[in-house]
Amino acid sequence: MDPKRQVRRExxxxxxxxxxxxxxxxxxxxxxxxxHWNPTDYLKHDCRVCDLNSCVAGFxxxxxxxxxxxxxxxxxxxxAERRTGIARRLLADALAQAKGAWFLEVRAxxxxxxxxxxxxxxxxxxxxxxxxxxxxEDAIVMRFFS
Numbered sequence: 191m192d193p194k195r196q197v198r199r200e201x202x203x204x205x206x207x208x209x210x211x212x213x214x215x216x217x218x219x220x221x222x223x224x225x226h227w228n229p230t231d232y233l234k235h236d237c238r239v240c241d242l243n244s245c246v247a248g249f250x251x252x253x254x255x256x257x258x259x260x261x262x263x264x265x266x267x268x269x270a271e272r273r274t275g276i277a278r279r280l281l282a283d284a285l286a287q288a289k290g291a292w293f294l295e296v297r298a299x300x301x302x303x304x305x306x307x308x309x310x311x312x313x314x315x316x317x318x319x320x321x322x323x324x325x326x327e328d329a330i331v332m333r334f335f336s
Contacts, residue, residue, distance in 0.1 A: 213245070
């Protein structure tokens with residue numbers, strides 16, 4: 191392949207559809223640091239996907255918990271597409287959609303995610319001991335105000 195030829199990356203952030211659930215499940219299964227829920231439950235909330243060249247490359251699930259207050263439930267990116275800006279784009283899209291207070295929990299060992307959230311303006315707000323299981327681990331609670 192000609193090194194001057196760039197592979198075109200068509201990226202779209204859009205609401206998830208039922209037909210995306212298999213891809214969401216595969217990404218979640220390949221992401222041990224992410225929360226593992228039944229993907230059909232995500233459609234009960236605001237689930238958005240990053241569509242990369244017509245393939246789901248990542249997803250973000252949020253919900254409004256009160257007027258002006260939202261929560262990030264899960265964010266995961268296909269391992270082959272990590273560190274390409276997909277998580278950042280999904281996060282920026284969500285934060286632009288709903289102004290106000292945002293909260294999330296993240297595994298204490300997930301340093302890459304913590305750095306991502308901090309770079310987006312989130313701050314550590316607390317710790318929840320043994321919040322996660324399989325394996326048991328503390329959660330770092332983070333917040334953001336827009």
